Amino acid sequence: MANLTLVQAINLALVQEMEKDDRVIILGEDVGPNGGVFRVTEGLHKRFGAHRVVDSPLAESGIIGTSIGLAMAGLRPVPEIQFDGFLGPAYDQLCSHAARMRTRTRGAFTVPITVRVPVGGGIHAPELHSDSPESIYAHQPGMKVVMPSSPYDAKGLLISSIRDPDPVMFFEPKRIYRAFREEVPEDEYVIPLGRARVVCEGGEMTVVSWGASVVQCMQAIERTGRSIELIDLRTIYPFDMAAVEASVKKTGRCVIVHEAPKTCGFGAEISARIMERCFLHLEAPVQRVAGFDTVMPYYKLELDYLPDASRIARAIEETAAY
């Protein structure tokens, strides 16, 4: 057991999977001797060599496209895209190939890649270093989408993602890369994809969130002093509707929180599912606290954009009063 940051927990998961399975290789920009711009792959180049931890040319389409080929040949690539905002050039390979390969070949070829991407705002980063693109990839059939909110979960979820037979977008909320530490077992453990975590139990209302917003939700819940059940989705797709359904049927009220813009954010999907499954149990309309429907502003105004504890708490109070 060690007290680790989220960065260290991911690093540990990578080390352990690479030791165990020589099909696992890492490729991306600056992942080699530099250990990645966030130091997530620190020490791996030295430990596993340049053939398994590969500094690639500066080309995201190339990183994902070649990962697809590597995976079709039976390897387990873990490509890194340096920042959320640079997924653009990779989109075609991800959505036109990685996500479709299994079905279009009826299983003859598969693409078990785990695409690691630091995401989200709140670190005073430059433009295009603060986006939350999870719903874009959740909308692409064939993709799995994961976003941990704690070091413990990050390790277990990453191991599951690497072993998963299908492509996984593994989004790492950079705002909490080093924000806190947690006991993370040295021993191997996995957290299955598609299983939510109940962060705290409560009877008055359900709050659903994921990634760095989970931390904001915890602060908001504390401020209200109410008995609230916080569900960390952990996997955005396939998501744990059973957990959400059970909780909302118990509480009758739900607030969903995410950093990504509100319109077509993943909160919309959950909200719609709640309507489908829990309609007669609802005491109030499902509410969403999200990023605004604007481009993420440069950092002077980023805190005005991101859902924070006071916005979340207000939504909780209004939903409770309704």
Add this chain to the structure above:
Amino acid sequence: MPITKVFSTEIERISILDEHGKFDEKLGKGLIPDKDLVKLYEAMVACRHLDEVAFRLQRSGRMGTYPQNMGQEANSLGAAYALANDDWLVPCYRENCGLFWRGVPMEMVLLHWMGDERGNAIPRELFCTPLAIPIGTQMLHATGLAWAAKYRGEKRIACTFFGDGATSEGDFHEACNFAANLDIPVIFFCQNNFWAISVPGKIQCSAPTLAQRAVAYGMKTVQCDGNDLFAVVKCVRDAAEFTRSTGKPHFIEGVTYRLGDHTTADDARRYRDAAEVEMWKTRDPITRLRAFMKERKLWDDSKEGSLKERVEKEVAAAVERAETIAAPNRTDFFDSMYAEIPEDLRLQRDSTQTHGLGENPSQLDGVEVRKLDHPEHAH
């Protein structure tokens, strides 16, 4: 004869004032009038000083991540000087010197890195596009800008800048291909500084020069010593003349070096040799030009002293303007999204909420909502 040679090529390299101070009179004579040379030198010194100040601003928490331009000043400066004032400059983020020469106020670049979009609101009459963050993307825009000029029958051309790393992106190749095949008057200026953050040049290109990438597109190309202001001016002037008169693109590889870290978020000692940096310091474009000017009696220590004072004042004033600009309105990022704000977005702006009850408080008429007494987040 079953095997014939269908193509072969050579890449020229232009150097006029080399790092040992040797000056090629034949190429260099009359290239830059003395009076301009002094101004160009002063511009490089100012830009270098801004880099130093920006670094300290970042370290003391007064600015976000900043990419120093140190060592590469001559590339964009020589280009901006050689081009017409209404030719497009389409930069990446290591072209501060050229942008300042064109007239972009220093504080705009500072504002950009201070996390303020107003730093990108470059007056249109300067014909400069804002800094480009997604690597390798802006060369296509330059191609479009130059295409528009051609479409309208204007003499304007575009010159776009990018790094060695950027030549690995697909968009770079698409830009070259469009420009070459559709005959578009754009100059592709690659600042080869040998590193893309921690990744060395050999990962981006296995050919001995980046200049020869253009050959495969049937594009004219040249390599120049990018730390030699004279060579840059000559190459860009020649390329601009070619491009303007033929309507065809031209590639330039400026061989240079990033003397600083990639950005203030980087520590280059982790991946490159101190000896390499030291070697490149001896090729610094500024010291080289200063020595030349001194030798030609265009410059002396007292001029250097008074320049230093002027530059310190100039940069301090720019910092002051950047730091004292009124805080942006929290509604700015809504109001600038569309020409006309959609009703749905206006609701978000005016309510500062996204949850339906907050956007439309009338739904809570007659309902008592508990008020929590905590402040909205502090700035």
